[in-house]
Amino acid sequence: DFDAAIPPELIAASWTCSASGGASCSASGSGAIDQTLSLAAGQSVRFLLTATIDPSLDQGVEQVVTFSATATVAPGADINLDNNSDSDTGSVMWGIFRDGFEDPPPPIKARQEARR
Secondary structure (H helix, E strand, O other): OEEEOOOOOEEEEEEEEEEEOOOOOOOEEEOOEEEOOOOOOOOEEEEEEEEEEOOOOOOOOOEEEEEEEEEOOOOOOOOOHHHOEEEEEEEEOOOOOOOOOOOOOOOEEEEEEEEO
16 A cells, blocks of 8 residues: 555645556545555556645744655565655745735645655
């Protein structure tokens, strides 16, 4: 299983998945990623997550967003359990001008890849 919860600081999350080496995955979805995968040696899948930073967050304070993903494998099926999780942390600083005329923050894109 490949699981990636969406942090509460991100809204309107959607994702796509691309597979290589003969692997397969659902092409796209919205919200959290929860996929059952079967990967043979040399196969891989890549998830691309697109989300918007919640505009209701306090714009006067730097925001830290952490996104984590974990792959769970059957006992004995993986010889290297140390490469089955990943995380990405990003800081968001709002513009120095707060008069309401700034553009909304761009979507955050994060890539998580499961390999075997």
